[in-house]
Amino acid sequence: MRPARALIDLQALRHNYRLARELAGGNTLAVIKADAYGHGAVRCAQALEPEADGFAVACIEEALQLREAGIQAPILLLEGFFEADELPLIERHRLWCVVHALWQVEAIERSPLRSPLRVWLKLDSGMHRVGLAPAEYPVAHQRLLSSGKVDEIVLMSHFARADEPDCASSLDQLAVFQAACAGLVGAVSLRNSPALLAWPDIPSDWTRAGIMLYGATPFEQVQPAAERLRPVMTLESKIISVRQLAAGEPVGYGARFLTPGPTRVGVVALGYADGYPRHAPNGTPLSVDGHPARLIGRVSMDMLMVDLSDLPQAGLGSRVELWGKQVLASEVATRAATIPYQLFCNLRRVPLLYRDGPTDAE
Template identity: 75%
Template sequence: MRPARALIDLQALRHNYQLARDVSGARALAVVKADGYGHGAVRCAQALAEQADGFAVACIEEALQLRDAGIGAPILLLEGFFEADELPLIEQHGLWCVVHSLWQLEAIERSTVTTPLQVWLKLDSGMHRVGLHPADYQEAYRRLLASGKVAKIVLMSHFARADELDCPRSAEQLAVFEQARQGLAAEVSLRNSPAVLGWPELFPQQRPSDWVRPGIMLYGATPFEQAQATAARLQPVMTLESKIIAVRDLPAGEPVGYGARFVSERPTRVGVVAMGYADGYPRHAPTGTPVAVDGQLTRLIGRVSMDMLTVDLSDLPGAGLGSRVEFWGKQVLASDVAARAETIPYQLFCNLRRVRMHYLGG
């Protein structure tokens, strides 16, 4: 059997969720959209079922997958509904729903739901992706309550640049939010992973009844490009690994792989590993991207191909056929691989496919 696999440490997942709650002082929706950021939404939700205040997904298909697996906790649809005919399903399954557009508000007003919904009313405080304009926010709040179709409203927005620790944009967005919600007595949800980890000073009076939405931090990856003390307490959840399936000893001056992107400058011992871009490893990761072979750090060399890649074994005489290779995990951080590949850990995790998933600590 092909040795490429991802090990998912569910105890690390639970640790990271608790860290989000501890440092925020608020309730936390565990964000498990995009199949749990590639970690397996159902298994991650099951691992957090006794601990989490609720879950958040992108769409109703993801929510129903969790309900079908027996997850009874609150589930928030972060993009709300895409068609008005989803409202009966939202009502039937007791889902919470973001409202970010006036057409969604109007659809709720026209709906025939008999069980009042829980709505999270989203403000566009400056990200300019989705969310109501500040001038429409209070009127939308009043219309929802007056409709008789809504039992409770949580006020929310989303930060665009909270992962930039020296950027004033988060404080500016918070000021827009506070102005727009003035006089509205409701629970609040503003903080995503970077805001939970990196901006505690913006929320000195966070209420325990409010909500945070940890996403990438649940899976143990930092959202920041630089070191950050609280992010350093995260535990990586996924370890992507495979094994060496062939070894080549090359003299100086020999090319390796497609396009001769690497040419040996000295006698080089090359390990061929069963891992490639069809598994989700980034094709554009350059020579020098860190890997660990049998627990010792070395580097990727040459171009990543569909099913295989090559690593430098020149300084690892004990490594050979069958040696374990870690691509990211507890020794090689996903954030370091992402930086070399000019991407982000989110994409590394979400692009994972074909590899076998093994769950530990469940």
């Protein structure tokens, strides 16, 4: 079989959730939308369910996948519902639901629900993606309470720049949120991963841990709390070809790399069709049999090249880590001008192999 694979460390996942809950000091949702950021939503939920306060997904399809797998913990739909006819399913499967628009309020008012919903009412406090305007917010809150269709409302918003610890934008958004919520009763949910790690003074009865669950930092600079995270995914493959090239020889498509001197080149069975960033530049870090190495040449669909000139012991079958515990996904993302979120979510074609202790299970 092709040697490319992604190893998922469930013990590290639990460690990161416990860190999130420690920093939160209270209830914490594990965000496992987008197939747990490429890590496998069902297996991640099963690993976390004994201690998680609940989960968060993007949409009802993701929630139903978890329910069908036997997950009974609370599940929040972060985008709410897209059509009113989803409401009976939300009721039947006991899902919590974000409401971010007046049409959703109206749909709940009209729906013949038999059991009240748990609603997370979202305010647009300045990110301007989704959420009710500040003037609409208390009106929507009152309408939901008066409808008789809602038993509890969590007051929530989302920060646009919490991953910039020196930027005052999050405090500005907090001020907007507090003004809009004046006089309203309900638990508060404001802190996401970067806010959990870097903004301890922002109040939040419920926190939402996303990228930090998977052991990647959301910050461009070193951040003390983020240093305690453990990488969950290790993307690896093997060297399938080795050749010795003279100085001045091109490597890969477009001759983007020319050998500066005699160069030993290894070919790795992994490429952009597996999710590795095509635009990762020459010098992007990786490791070969545990030793630091560098990418050379343009990444192709199924293969990429590594400089083995300083690694005489490496050869056919040598293990290559593209990101993981030795090569942090954040380092690869920075070199490729992207973010670790995208690296994880773009993963495809490679099998996920789960580790939970001394034995491995697929």
